[in-house]
Amino acid sequence: MRLEHKVALITGAGQGIGRAIARHYAREGACVAVADLSLAGAEQTALGIVAEGGEAIALQMDVTDEQAVNAGVERLVRHWGRLDIALANAGIQHIAPVHKLDYADWRRVMNVHLDGAFLLTRAALAQMYENGGGVMLYMGSVHSLEASPLKAPYVAAKHGMLGLCRTVAREGADRGVRSNIICPGFVRTPLVEKQIPEQARELGMSEEEVVRNVMLKHTVDGEFTTLDDVSEVAVHLAAFPSAALTGQSVVVSHGWHIQ
Incomplete structure (x- = not known):
């Protein structure tokens, strides 16, 4: 198993891509902290992992709440003693042209994606640096690399997450931390x-x-693109054995974006 004896935290894992990755990580041997704004969703994912023979705990986490993020990371470290892999996956969407976009909707999307990614990164790095390394992952998008109409805050946030990922790859290198961003279609x-x-x-x-x-x-x-497509990339990046693969955007989009 590629992630045996590893401890992972995934935000937004109560459904969708986050749930698929959490289940895949557990099948590969990881202990998984399933974090989500919805405690019911997080518990459903965690219970499914346990029913399949894996190990998981559920965390209610608003990724825009600094105290909630810090408390969630502290709880999983108390439970398992370490944090090896963190994936900033929580996300929302808002569809509107820029000239009709409310500032509140802009801020809401940016807060969840970009501010949430920062808060998780900061809390996770503190643990990884203390333990001698780890893997910081981000759920970007093809929209981390190009734009589409009607999605200004989402596109801007996903571009920002790419920049954060690259910065962490530079800063974390001498502390044993690798950082990559997954960019699905x-x-x-x-x-x-x-x-x-x-x-x-x-x-x-x-x-x-x-x-x-x-x-x-x-x-x-x-x-x-399928859930299995994305979760396989997430496992590969978490398990990659060296810093030969860090600071990279890995596109999984059926050729929508080719780089």
Whole structure:
């Protein structure tokens, strides 16, 4: 197993991509702290891991709350004694053109993605530095590398997470910390399912047209990225044995973005 004896924390793991990665990490031998704004969602993921023979705890965590993030990291360290892998995955979306975008909606998206990633990073690095190293991962997006209409705060936040990832790779190198960012294309999670009708209204097209002509237009095969695709990349990055792979954006998008 690739992550045996490792302790991992994943935010936004009560559903979607975070849940898939949490389950995959556990199957690879990691002890997993499942953090989510929804305690019920976190508990459901953790209970599923335990039922499959893995080890997990559930943490209610608002990633925009400094005290909540610090307390969650401290709790898992008390429970397992260390933190080896942290993945900033929590995210939300808001669809609107820039000229109609409320500042409150801009701030809300930025707070969850970028501020939340910073708070988790700071708390996790303190533990990793003390223990001689670790892996800091971020759930970016193809939108960490290019833009799409109607998603200004999301695109800006995901670009910012790429910069944070690269900075951590530089700062953490002599402390044994590697840092990488996963950049998926569209995955049919609740976050994406919600966007389809929203974009259809804004763009004046059918939901089928949004999927075909917007979301999957630039893929090589017209296919959505899957949860398994993303979770496999997350395991690979967590288990990679050296700093040969650090500070990188790893795109998993069926060719939507080719770098």
